[in-house]
Amino acid sequence: MENLNIMMIKFLKVLSDPVRLKIIEYLRENPSSAGNLQKKLNLSQSYTSHQLKKLKDVDIVTYERLGKRKKFKIKNKGIYRLLSLIKTYILKQEKEKLEKIRSLEQSTSIPDFQDLF
DSSP states (O other): OHHHHHHHHHHHHHHTOHHHHHHHHHHHHOOEEHHHHHHHHTOOHHHHHHHHHHHHHTTSEEEEEETTEEEEEESOTHHHHHHHHHHHHHHHHHHHHHHHHHHHHHHSOOOOGGGGO
């Protein structure tokens, strides 16, 4: 079980990077070479390769060889469902926070600003 937790931590760390999230989103409809990703996302060659390796290490992306090039694609489209669930969870939490603030504002007497001047 501890091994599974370590794997989960590694996976979530990979997802926690904004550039890797952009790569995942771009690859959704655009299987691409590292060079194409580099151009589309305005990244350096080494940085792009480094990010793709991290995504490959946790099995988010895979590639097929086309001559000397690699064409990267998402290994399992279920990653988009997972990202959607995370976004939904976060939005729900934020909505609850806003509702608590509204409730406090309505239940607390706030002096009229005109009385201050």
